[in-house]
Amino acid sequence: MPTAPTALIADDEPLLRDSLERSLSQLWPELRVVAQARNGREAVEMFEDHRPDIAFLDVHMPGLNGMEAARQIARQAHVVFVTAYEEYALQAFERGAIDYLVKPVDESRLADTIERLKERMRERLAERAPRAPGAPGQAALEAVIDELARRMARPPGVSTPAAGGLGADTGPLQWIRASVGSTLKLIPVDEILFLRSDEKYTLVVTGDGEALIRTPIRELIERLDPQRFVQVHRSVVVNLHAISHVTRGPNETADLHLKARPEVLPVSRSYLHLFRQM
Structure with missing residues (x-):
């Protein structure tokens, strides 16, 4: 075999x-x-x-x-x-x-x-x-x-990274454009469950799947509705409507459990005050 x-x-x-x-x-x-x-x-x-x-x-x-x-x-x-x-x-x-x-x-x-x-x-x-x-x-x-x-060895010139971005330059963010190869995905912000980033990319997660965009999470949080989306960790932003429950952890931390996804998201000490009433 x-x-x-x-x-x-x-x-x-x-x-x-x-x-x-x-x-x-x-x-x-x-x-x-x-x-x-x-x-x-x-x-x-x-x-x-x-x-x-x-x-x-x-x-x-x-x-x-x-x-x-x-x-x-x-x-x-x-x-x-x-x-x-x-x-x-x-x-x-x-x-x-x-x-x-x-x-x-x-x-x-x-x-x-x-x-x-x-x-x-x-x-x-x-x-x-x-x-x-x-x-x-x-x-x-x-x-x-x-x-x-x-x-x-030559400068990239006018070429741009295969990436994604925000739906408009100003105003509240309504959708996110995610370029995946030759496919352009338009993701309504209301469908986003959470965002997770590393140094260069941000993972956009919805109930139907996920996409990567080359937009830092700090730029996204500035454009998202603060009544719906909150930052819970330096690399994680979550849709409050997507949260099932919160469990307290050691050293003034917590874990977020989602309604429609199996991932458990960390809440760092700096953001724990957001959930003290939950």
Whole structure:
């Protein structure tokens, strides 16, 4: 019986790593994500430890970046580059030895990538031999990495990150625009249950699903209705109508339980006063 395929995800954004892993588990249940790396150096080290079949590498990572990691990994695994910038999504990806995904990752685009990966793995299995240095696929890969490195050395110009944003520049926020690959999602603010952020991205969670936007949570909270949305942690904003109950925790903290989602959200000491009457 063939062994289950394995993968490594390398990205300096925890939300992006977790989101990609969730999407992979839904679209390719047989795939096992054996490691998550925060930078290129970790990616290389974890690759040596786990030897996965596939490596999803963020182009921009601190220290050793995605291209530098790919040079060390690509002869031994299938590489998929992940980038926040459309300008790095070169035509060479489509005909070369690797693939790319634009962040936040669109699931239909990811499904296409998965099919290509499966086909390449079938071809490799049929050959029953590892890709040799200097093989045509390796030459194409090296060419793409070189071109990516040249483009990254230049300023991005007018290109903008694949992201999302607010529905208008001023006034109360009514909806959020979330660009996911080629799909534009318009999310009514009333449907948002909570927001969770890391340094660069904010996860927008509704009863129907979730989306990532490249808008800091501090900008969102300024535009949200304070009668409905409150910040409960430096990285979490919650819709008061979505709360089921609150449980007190140690050291003047608490946990929020939601009506329609299983997540339990933390309330830090600075915001506990909001719930003293609940």
